[in-house]
Amino acid sequence: MxxxxxxxxxxxxxxxxxxxxxxxxxxxxxxxxxxxxxxxxxxxxxxxxxxxxxxxxxxxxxxxxxxxxxxxxxxxxxxxxxxxxxxxxxxxxxxxxxxxxxxxxxxxxxxxxxxxxxxxxxxxxxxxxxxxxxxxxxAANLEKRFKDGGxxxxxxxxxxxxxxxxxxxxxxxxxxxxxxxxxRTTVGNAYKSRADAHSSGRILILPQGGVPWKEHLYNFEQEAAAAGAEQVYYVLYPESAAEDSKWRVQCVSESEGSFVSRKPLPEAWRGVRDQDLDGVMATEAEKSGQEKLPAGAIFVHASGFIGGHKTKEGAMAMAIRSLDL
Structure with missing residues (x-):
């Protein structure tokens, strides 16, 4: 060579x-x-x-x-x-x-x-x-600080x-x-079966936590755009591999580098935790005449981009309710 x-x-x-x-x-x-x-x-x-x-x-x-x-x-x-x-x-x-x-x-x-x-x-x-x-x-007036070596x-x-x-x-x-x-394989399988998780196709469930899903989701959505597929709003995943793991519901941002969620979790939930969050959700359901959500909510971030529940069913219920609010 x-x-x-x-x-x-x-x-x-x-x-x-x-x-x-x-x-x-x-x-x-x-x-x-x-x-x-x-x-x-x-x-x-x-x-x-x-x-x-x-x-x-x-x-x-x-x-x-x-x-x-x-x-x-x-x-x-x-x-x-x-x-x-x-x-x-x-x-x-x-x-x-x-x-x-x-x-x-x-x-x-x-x-x-x-x-x-x-x-x-x-x-x-x-x-x-x-x-x-x-x-x-x-414009920033940046200059090289050191000379090259001899x-x-x-x-x-x-x-x-x-x-x-x-x-x-x-x-x-x-x-x-x-x-x-x-x-990519994990996200791809979840994306293909998202309609089985919810008929809207806007909720994606990952079987495990720690999966870097964002890049793959945007890629799959881009590939499916020509077919008029609905965008995913929420991604659910367990916090750990334990059988009784808590679950997260995370909002999908408008683009990979954006902090703006496509559909944030409801404003009334944001910044509220534990029993107080259960209470807010129960009051909201009573006022709207909807079914009460499962108890066990853990938190919703102040910006509404992510929340948590003690169970998968509870996290799913949070995501489904958020679609309608």
Whole structure:
């Protein structure tokens, strides 16, 4: 493998590109030569970030040539060497990690997710796309506080940098496989069966707590939007795995980054706890002529975004009543 020469500064993209290649058996023990010498480049099996050629058929992955404009499928950011290597080898890396064939749907899903969540930022940085609005930074009068360090052993630093940024990728891959994907399956099953929980389709019940559900719910809703599916208002889940666990009813926010709930729990309940909350609910039911809710309410947050009950049935009753109020 070859990357840029040891007399020039290196960037995050080639450090990550080398790490990604080394995850595969073909490159696991390959020697690394850092050079721009054309004669040496000709002798190399794979060349990354130098050489002025992008041609996967001969394992050349440079992106500095004026004519280069390649981007990852369905993205607009021009690729760096990290993105190039990931585009061609990412599926193989993920498939190897998951012990799945490269054309498996789960591999495709993570291939897109890891690019969006991590690799694209490396591509953007290498192509001079700021993570922050330059005008906003200028208006805030922010300046760099410290100078870069003096000359150091570039080859040694490159190896350390490659391992450092590669470990970030490895952690993201591990988290995606062992947490994100199982959560997606759990939320997906709950989303498909939500009409069984309540005919409105607006209440989703998770079988366990601690499931990161928000991203997945919004994704499933987006996929179902064309069919005119109703948005989910409330998500129910147990606080623990204990048989007698208390249950939470959490409001779905308008968007993943929003603190505004689509339909908060009723105002009269907010900031009230325990017996007082049971009392408020009982008075409300009596005035409206509705059935009294099960006793055992625990709390409703002052903003109305979440509440709790001692039982699943009670939490469900809180959610159903909230739909009508």
């Amino acid at each position: 070859t990357t840029r020469d040891s007399y020039g500064h290196f960037h995050a993209d080639e450090a990550l590109a080398v790490y990604l290649l080394r995850l595969l058996p073909t490159y696991a023990s390959s020697p690394l030569v850092r050079t721009r010498d054309p004669a040496q480049l000709e002798e190399c099996h794979t060349v990354v970030d130098v050489g002025g050629v992008y041609d996967a058929a001969i394992n050349r992955y440079d992106h500095h040539q004026r004519t280069f404009s390649t981007s990852f499928p369905k993205h607009e950011t021009k690729l760096s060497s990290a993105g190039l290597v990931y585009m061609h080898f990412g599926r193989a890396i993920i498939a190897q990690h998951m012990s799945l064939p490269e054309d498996h749907a789960d591999v495709d899903l993570l291939y897109e997710k890891l690019y969006t969540d991590f690799i694209e930022a490396i591509d953007a940085n290498d192509n001079g796309i700021s993570a922050y609005d330059p005008a906003a930074l200028s 000359p150091q052993d570039e080859d040694s630093l490159f190896g350390r940098a490659s391992t450092l940024i590669g470990n970030v990728f490895a952690r993201k891959l591990h988290q995606a496989c062992n947490s994100w994907m199982p959560a």
